[in-house]
Amino acid sequence: MKLEIGNIFIKDVQLGQETMINEGLLTINPELLAAKILEDERIKSARVELAKPGESVRITPVKDVMEPRVKVFGKGTVFPGVAANKVEQVGEGRTHVLKGTAVMTVGKIVGFQEGIVDMSGIGAEYTPFSKTLNICLVLEPMEGVETHAYETAAREAGLKVTQIIGEVGRNMTPDEVISYEHHPIPHLAAAYPHLPKIGYVCMLQSQGLLHDTYVYGVDAKKIIPTLMSPTEFMDGAVVSGNCVASCDKIPTYLHQNDPLIEDLYSKHGKELNFMGVIITNENVFMADKERSSDGVAKLAKMMGLDGVIISEEGYGNPDTDLMMNCRKVEAQGIKTVLVTDEFPGKDGKSESLTDAVKEADAVVSCGQGNLVITMPPMERLIGTLEDIETMIGGYEGSLKKDGSIEAEIQIIISATSAIGGNKLAARMY
Amino acid sequence: MKKLKVVHYINNFFAGIGGEEKAGISPEERDGAVGPGMALAQALGEEAEIIATVVCGDSYFGENLASAEKDIVAIIRKHQPDLVFTGPAFNAGRYGVACGAVAKAVEEQLGIPAVTGMHEENPGVDMYRKDLYIIKTGHSAAGMKKTVTSMASLGLKRAQNQLVGPPEEEGYHVRGMRINYWAEKRASLRAVEMILKKVKGEAYQTEYPMPDFGRVEPMPPVLDFSKAKVAIVTSGGIVPTGNPDRIESSSATKYGIYDISGLDSMPADDYTSIHGGYDRTYALEDINRVVPLDVMRDLEREGIIGKLADYFISTTGTGTSVGSARAFAVDFSNKLLEDGVNAVILTST
Amino acid sequence: MVKEIERAGIPVVHIATVVPIALTVGANRIVPAIGIPYPLGDPSLGDEGEKNIRRDLVERALKALGTPIKGQTVFDDAYEF
Incomplete structure (x- = not known):
């Protein structure tokens, strides 16, 4: 398997008539995109707004973030099996990326879990999406549309628009092409016999309404652990349908640009042998937790791994999945490193995780989400501030009269997401 | 710049008022620095001045916890200091508890930063580590100079609202608080480096040691x-x-x-x-x-x-x-x- | 919470969906619940069937409270899923 990623560097984005890229300037037609979204009868209104790094803009409530990509050759389309796309194996051939841009779905909250992206000020330091040129889709559901249906409609609108925008890159010459190869297990093992064989266990959020992830269109709570090529992620085989607490959310964008996959590839063939990705879920029934963690340990053993890195999405009962995966993989004689974020309370004095096993002796921290900060008022708002105080991380009195927001960093999209894309960490003081 | 006003709390022994036989004395007040306050004043340098010292016997404090604390806080309040030091208590248990109690009361009731110092075996460390900055000390007063230097440096930072560094940098007992910082490398890269070390059997340091949630004895059953x-x-x-x-x-x-x-x-x-x-x-x-x-x-x-x-x-x-x-x-x-x-x-x- | 209730001197049973967490945080008497979205129910069983399992779980909780134990105990014999 070989996937070429062709990055087209986008330096600016503007609204206009024609959808095109000219010398790094992306032009999109907002009416066209809105019309496409409104084909869905569950959505009442749709508006496109732009937000750029450094601007005094607050975007909230943000649901998902996606990166525009297009499959230039090779089988399938990006986001296979979802939003009316055919199911076809991806991860080979060539994919072009509108690097520097992101599409965000924004609108009235469904649960408590959507979050904030600030484009400047202290809030911007915590989210990776203050550094992208954001194309925001502000959505409003039809009256009476049930919550699960609203969530699906919003998710599909985002994916469709992202694909339409990505299509612009099809016939462009990329500024940079990076090649990622992934070989059959016996070949990989034979290619670098002296290097440690490392795998990556990607725990997908799958707790129910607004806490779901889709793999080739399959709801991840229905999967049993399986093996994936890292290149499949780059083509959008894994799509976020969830709004866990915003800070540790892994939006679709981060599945497309998984930092663990990037960093494992960067050392592949030099310091380690990157053997592949095991995906598993975080379900709400004990029987599922047992079955899935058994499956993870079994696959790790069948792949002949020496070590695995395990990531997590969400907190609370998924901490148990993390610990069960750790314990069972270690029991096979395979070393583990866990990547997680922490929730030790506002004062930082409580235990950071709800579960613990003694085998978890190598943990990487993505920071503690209970830290309270005050984000200054912004000149422009995309979305609504209506729900700030009921969103996770917010509380009574969070929204100040002057428009500033005092809240736990939990409320900021991907501030502590536990696939390790950020430099934020917590330590013992 | 205005000099910061400092009040120092010590026991009778360090104030030079006898030993154990005088440990029953009630809180009293002296002008300026006394005993270890001299070294502390030197460490504070030009930026701060010890304007008063409160002295109390450890036995008195232990036997009159509530009233002693109240009286001491009242004396300190009167001086409206910017910063309070208690001890260092080294490995003196009762003194450590008093230093901890006074420092905690000062922070909570007066909102004034307080810093103390103790040896790791002092029971005051476990009682107050989550509430206070307690500088690590040796067993006895032999390490006084080093201790007061660390106490002064940390105290000045806190009184001047500067960022306090991690425990090993500042020399205080780990408080058991999880605090954010910006690491040099992103977490994914740190994870890759850690798994390589672990697989090769090299030394590595976990960023979060597993917590011990503790246990409680089960209650007897309900019979009827x-x-x-x-x-x-x-x-x-x-x-x-x-x-x-x-x-x-x-x-x-x-x-x-x-x-x-x-x-x-x-x-x-x-x-x-x-x-x-x-x-x-x-x-x-x-x-x-x-x-x-x-x-x-x-x-x-x-x-x-x-x-x-x-x-x-x-x-x-x-x-x-x-x-x-x-x-x-x-x-x-x-x-x-x-x-x-x-x-x-x-x-x- | 469970430890503090017990420490206060009141016997307590934890009907818990995620038994490993209950064990980690130190509950002594643990009854496994059905699942996180419906710890004491199961919509697939119909009204009567659902109330029956709820009754089973609560009775098991009472049985746990009435049983002398030495350390952490999971009372999971009656209902398997």
């Missing part, structure tokens, strides 16, 4: 349920519709006590779930799935249990710190005891 009063407690976020107490959907800082007398089953219209951590659809359809009131009433009617308490207690489990949950339970357990509750059924989602 037909005479027992049972209460339901839940972390499933069940509250009356409208959430009158505004309990948070995650990271709760509150709990609620809600009346269920006269109800045979949880009415779906009058109660709701605010829990942010799970799909609430099923709980909202039938709240008895989280608070099993219908079954409890049946058991009560059938005489299997004596009485169901007239209320249930509720909070949200998601993201709620163990510390908060502990505090809630300490608080409401008193009410349960007062109300004669003999057993609790705790449900969680």
Whole structure:
């Protein structure tokens, strides 16, 4: 398997008539995109707004973030099996990326879990999406549309628009092409016999309404652990349908640009042998937790791994999945490193995780989400501030009269997401 | 720049007022620096001045905890200092406890930063490490100079609102607080480096040692349920519709006590779930799935249990710190005891 | 919470969906619940069937409260899923 990623560097984005890229300037037609979204009868209104790094803009409530990509050759389309796309194996051939841009779905909250992206000020330091040129889709559901249906409609609108925008890159010459190869297990093992064989266990959020992830269109709570090529992620085989607490959310964008996959590839063939990705879920029934963690340990053993890195999405009962995966993989004689974020309370004095096993002796921290900060008022708002105080991380009195927001960093999209894309960490003081 | 005003607390021994035989003296006040205050003043340099020293015997403090603390705080308040030091107490147990208590009272009641110093075996360290900055010291006063230098440096930083560094940099006992910082490398890269070290058997350092949640002895069983009063407690976020107490959907800082007398089953219209951590659809359809009131009433009617308490207690489990949950339970357990509750059924989602 | 209730002197049973967490945080008497979205129910069983399992779980909780134990105990014999 070989996937070429062709990055087209986008330096600016503007609204206009024609959808095109000219010398790094992306032009999109907002009416066209809105019309496409409104084909869905569950959505009442749709508006496109732009937000750029450094601007005094607050975007909230943000649901998902996606990166525009297009499959230039090779089988399938990006986001296979979802939003009316055919199911076809991806991860080979060539994919072009509108690097520097992101599409965000924004609108009235469904649960408590959507979050904030600030484009400047202290809030911007915590989210990776203050550094992208954001194309925001502000959505409003039809009256009476049930919550699960609203969530699906919003998710599909985002994916469709992202694909339409990505299509612009099809016939462009990329500024940079990076090649990622992934070989059959016996070949990989034979290619670098002296290097440690490392795998990556990607725990997908799958707790129910607004806490779901889709793999080739399959709801991840229905999967049993399986093996994936890292290149499949780059083509959008894994799509976020969830709004866990915003800070540790892994939006679709981060599945497309998984930092663990990037960093494992960067050392592949030099310091380690990157053997592949095991995906598993975080379900709400004990029987599922047992079955899935058994499956993870079994696959790790069948792949002949020496070590695995395990990531997590969400907190609370998924901490148990993390610990069960750790314990069972270690029991096979395979070393583990866990990547997680922490929730030790506002004062930082409580235990950071709800579960613990003694085998978890190598943990990487993505920071503690209970830290309270005050984000200054912004000149422009995309979305609504209506729900700030009921969103996770917010509380009574969070929204100040002057428009500033005092809240736990939990409320900021991907501030502590536990696939390790950020430099934020917590330590013992 | 105006010099910072400092008050120093020490015991009778360090003040040069006798030894154990004088440990019963009550709090008294001296002008300027006394005893170890001389070295401390030197370490503080030009930026701060010790304007007063409070002296108290350790026995007196131990035997009159509340009043001694109150009197000492009153003396300190009078001087309106910018910064307070207590000790260092080295490995003197009673002195350590007094230094900790005074420093904590000063911070909490006066809002003035306080710094103390103790040896790791001093019982005051475990009592106050979560509340205070306690500089690490040797066993005895032999290491005085080094200790007061660290105390002065940390104290000045705190009084001047500067960022305090990590424990090994500043020399204080680990406080057990998880604080954010910006690492040099992103977490994914640190994870890759850590797994390589672990696989090769090289030394590495976990960024979060697993916590020990502690245990409690099990209570003896309930022998006769037909005479027992049972209460339901839940972390499933069940509250009356409208959430009158505004309990948070995650990271709760509150709990609620809600009346269920006269109800045979949880009415779906009058109660709701605010829990942010799970799909609430099923709980909202039938709240008895989280608070099993219908079954409890049946058991009560059938005489299997004596009485169901007239209320249930509720909070949200998601993201709620163990510390908060502990505090809630300490608080409401008193009410349960007062109300004669003999057993609790705790449900969680 | 469970430890503090017990420490206050009231016997407590934890009907818990995620038993490993209950064990980690130190509950002594643990009854496994059905699942996180419906700890004491199961919508697939119909009203009567659902109330029956709820009753089973609560009775098991009472049995746990009435049983002398030495350390952490999971009472999971009656209902398997």
